Amino acid sequence: MTRRGMLQGLLVAGLWNALTERGQAAPPQVKDMKGIQQMQNNWKTYLAESFKAPLPSEALKLSKDDWRKRLSPAAYSVLREEGTERAGTSPLNNEKREGVFACAGCDLPVFTSAMKYESGTGWPSFFTTIPGVFESKTDYLLFLPRTEYHCKRCGGHHGHIFEDGPQPTGQRWCNNGVALKFIPKTGKA
Numbered sequence: 111m112t113r114r115g116m117l118q119g120l121l122v123a124g125l126w127n128a129l130t131e132r133g134q135a136a137p138p139q140v141k142d143m144k145g146i147q148q149m150q151n152n153w154k155t156y157l158a159e160s161f162k163a164p165l166p167s168e169a170l171k172l173s174k175d176d177w178r179k180r181l182s183p184a185a186y187s188v189l190r191e192e193g194t195e196r197a198g199t200s201p202l203n204n205e206k207r208e209g210v211f212a213c214a215g216c217d218l219p220v221f222t223s224a225m226k227y228e229s230g231t232g233w234p235s236f237f238t239t240i241p242g243v244f245e246s247k248t249d250y251l252l253f254l255p256r257t258e259y260h261c262k263r264c265g266g267h268h269g270h271i272f273e274d275g276p277q278p279t280g281q282r283w284c285n286n287g288v289a290l291k292f293i294p295k296t297g298k299a
């Protein structure tokens with residue numbers, strides 16, 4: 111290869127990297143499943159110091175009436191009745207600060223900011239989760255089977271898992287924004 115050809119190759123590679131990074135696929139630190147595991151194990155480094163995170167095993171069970179008092183009507187519809195918010199309506203779509211996304215029903219941390227990516231769907235999307243925080247089941251609400259997932263601590267419905275996410279997990283955890291609250295690592299919520 112000529113020197114000129116090599117330089118051109120480097121330029122193209124640089125441009126490609128710049129473009130793919132702007133497209134917000136998986137962040138560069140997660141090249142393989144080992145990187146994903148590290149990200150899952152290190153989730154507490156994204157937690158604000160003042161935030162007392164509950165455990166998935168500390169079950170929160172409330173009556174329908176108590177949930178209605180605790181949640182906004184929009185959050186109640188999603189978390190307790192498996193509703194779906196309108197695409198593009200959640201302010202969390204544009205949340206890019208460092209921190210943790212917790213269940214809006216019970217404060218259980220479920221994702222870190224490092225697990226989020228821009229899927230272009232209009233719902234906050236994640237390629238993996240904090241381990242052990244969700245349970246899932248198959249639902250048939252749209253005739254075709256879909257994998258629904260819900261919070262292990264309070265049972266609140268969050269969204270659906272699809273298989274068109276970025277590598278290396280290939281997962282898209284499509285989450286209703288209203289089912290989440292963002293806790294920035296530093297600064298105000």
Ligand SMILES: [Zn+2]
Pocket residue numbers: 213214215216217218261262263264265266
């Ligand atoms: Zn919950």
